[in-house]
Amino acid sequence: NSYKQPEKFISLNEYKGVFHMHSYWSHDSRGTLEEILPAAKKAGFSFLFFSDHARSKQDTFPRSISGVYEGILFEPGTESSSGLMISPLDTTILDWTKDQDSLINEIVLNNGLVIYVHTEREHNWNNPDFQAMEIYNIHTDYLDKNDGLFSIIINLLINGSKYHHWVIREIYDEQTDILFNWDNLNKNRRITGVAAVDAHNNQSIRAKYLPDEKIEWVGPNAKTMSIDEPGILENILLDDSNKNGWAVKWEVDPYFISFNHVANHVFSDSLSSLSIKNNLVKGHAFISFQSLAKADGFQFFSVDKNNSVNAILGDSIKVENASKLKAVSPYPVKFELIKDGKILISTENEYLFEYGNTITKGNYRIVAKLNFNDQWVSWVFTNPIYIY
Incomplete structure (x- = not known):
């Protein structure tokens, strides 16, 4: 067993969960609390941010499943056909007849969360207010496969429940165009990258x-x-x-299989909707493909000349204060340090990554890859540390 519990460098708590999922409130799901809760517990999740489709142009909140159940936070939200996910975090009514940019601005001003979803599609990337975007979505990944649902069903019939998670894993492709767009957008302002299970449990x-x-x-x-x-x-x-x-x-897609495919890890002071949202917007988050291995304990941060942590993923720091960039992993990985969208340096089969050679201004993020059958497979994508 190559697992090693990483030393804790980031003082904030690590919480794991999902953004963008559906329940019975959506027209295309029948999901209930009795189905969702056991799946979330099994996946080790602490929070679920829903994105149920609106039932009318006057969209009332809270709705669907809301509250804390057996220690897991359920936060209602909505998804528009234009690729917008909104979590109002309030008792309110969303007016979908409004201009979209005006609605986004209103939500952000009122401490809500706005995520661009299905980012393979066109969006108003110049909007100054949206806070996050999907850098991976299971449905997006499925759509870019040429063999479609039929091959998944055949695979499932052959492999059965024992290897169900590998059936979903088979659709994986790294979303290079989306990542390229995300890196470019981050050159102008902080936009947090999130992963979406887009779970419906409807196939x-x-x-x-x-x-x-x-x-x-x-x-x-x-x-x-x-x-x-x-x-x-x-x-x-x-x-x-x-x-x-x-x-x-x-x-084909029970909730646990979707949840176990990809997860969001958020470093937050506490488990509340507002704290999770605030720290997500700050970029204190990374995504992991946890059907490969659990990434709990993974960290990315910078240290000063005294080796003290002075910034974590999502933070901004002056170049003269960032003596080293460090990352730690519970498994030996290939660390890739990405600067402004391009690989700067990589190391293989390491639990600890350090970079202190000529740190210059730019956005730095980590991709960690696991070795399967002599191939390096992407496992963790962090949000950037912004060095200015």
């Missing part, structure tokens, strides 16, 4: 008993396929409903 075939004893069959995108009296097929397949109400369930 499935399910059946359940309704109160009138009829059977509802639900197919992909959570659409009802039929509602009928039980027939021969139903009598063979259906037994007593489980606690979630589904007597038959065959799933």
